[in-house]
Amino acid sequence: MSFFKGHAGFNISGSKLQIVEIDYQDDKFILENVDEEYFSEFWTLSDSEAKIITILQKAYNEIILRKPLKSNLISFSLPDDIFKIIEIPYEPALSNVDLKKHVDWELSVIFPKNKPEDFTCQFLLKDSILFEGRKNLLLIIIPKKYLKIFHKFSVRNNLKLKFVDNAHIAATSIISLENSEQLDAKFLSVLVNEKTISVIVVQNGNPIYFKISPIKSASETIVTIAEEINKVSDHGIDKSQIESFYISGESISEYLLHAVKENVDISLIKLNPFNVLHVSDALNDNEIYREKYNSFTSSTGIALRKV
Numbered sequence: 001m002s003f004f005k006g007h008a009g010f011n012i013s014g015s016k017l018q019i020v021e022i023d024y025q026d027d028k029f030i031l032e033n034v035d036e037e038y039f040s041e042f043w044t045l046s047d048s049e050a051k052i053i054t055i056l057q058k059a060y061n062e063i064i065l066r067k068p069l070k071s072n073l074i075s076f077s078l079p080d081d082i083f084k085i086i087e088i089p090y091e092p093a094l095s096n097v098d099l100k101k102h103v104d105w106e107l108s109v110i111f112p113k114n115k116p117e118d119f120t121c122q123f124l125l126k127d128s129i130l131f132e133g134r135k136n137l138l139l140i141i142i143p144k145k146y147l148k149i150f151h152k153f154s155v156r157n158n159l160k161l162k163f164v165d166n167a168h169i170a171a172t173s174i175i176s177l178e179n180s181e182q183l184d185a186k187f188l189s190v191l192v193n194e195k196t197i198s199v200i201v202v203q204n205g206n207p208i209y210f211k212i213s214p215i216k217s218a219s220e221t222i223v224t225i226a227e228e229i230n231k232v233s234d235h236g237i238d239k240s241q242i243e244s245f246y247i248s249g250e251s252i253s254e255y256l257l258h259a260v261k262e263n264v265d266i267s268l269i270k271l272n273p274f275n276v277l278h279v280s281d282a283l284n285d286n287e288i289y290r291e292k293y294n295s296f297t298s299s300t301g302i303a304l305r306k307v
Helices: 050-065 096-108 144-156 165-179 220-233 255-265 287-291 293-302
Strands: 007-012 016-027 028-038 072-076 084-090 119-125 135-143 160-166 185-191 195-204 206-213 240-249
Touching: 007 165, 007 293, 016 050, 016 293, 028 050, 028 287, 050 144, 072 144, 072 165, 072 293, 084 096, 084 160, 084 206, 096 119, 096 135, 119 144, 119 206, 135 144, 135 160, 135 206, 144 160, 160 165, 165 185, 165 195, 165 206, 165 293, 185 293, 206 220, 206 240, 220 255, 287 293
Parallel strands: 007 072, 072 160, 185 240
Antiparallel strands: 007 016, 016 028, 084 135, 119 135, 185 195, 195 206
């Protein structure tokens, strides 16, 4: 018996809202809807709560005018530039209280103008790549104000918010589903956003390496991807042991794929999140579903999160 209920994944970038809605019927995950709407104006991290909610509401209204959601359960995947990713050594002897104090100290160093309680931190325990037998903690940090914003949006629209996660971590769940029989293998994922390029190496369904790099314009995309793929070797990851290299996000052209191969001699695979789903017949003529699938990895990944 599955406990999965209908669930909609909302992915937010600086310029648009993307929605993927998934239902579970007859032991199958069914893609019910895929849509996107550009915001009436760009939003930034410095914008007020009211402005962000207003911009998001306008885009959401346009989407549900075309096709209302069937489910009231939603989750958000958010862009890399909202998050801070750090890795620290893990000491098994530390109590939970001491570990929290250590993390709070790290936060006070990174964000000296804020209090540790201003942030929510996700902990991922992983093997140290450079020091055999040791563990590290991967900390994924987000200001709590964004969680409050998306909670208020959900309440305003009679929706139940289940999860908020990083867009790239949400996207990597698709890789794990596509390679469910090879979980011990390593997979590298590149996510291209408007302001960032991020690289994750996944093993056993969890990140063992995560790096976010800001870009000023699209002209930096190819060289940044090539540089960041090469940098994984500096962190003790042998590229020859990576099973497959995936890419998703906006504007993944054949030229980009060819240029990256020329630079690092690696063939990137465009990730299609809809390959792990059964598709409603109504979507066969949907242009977004057919042509822009690669930019919906995050919204699909968060929609597949078990609720």
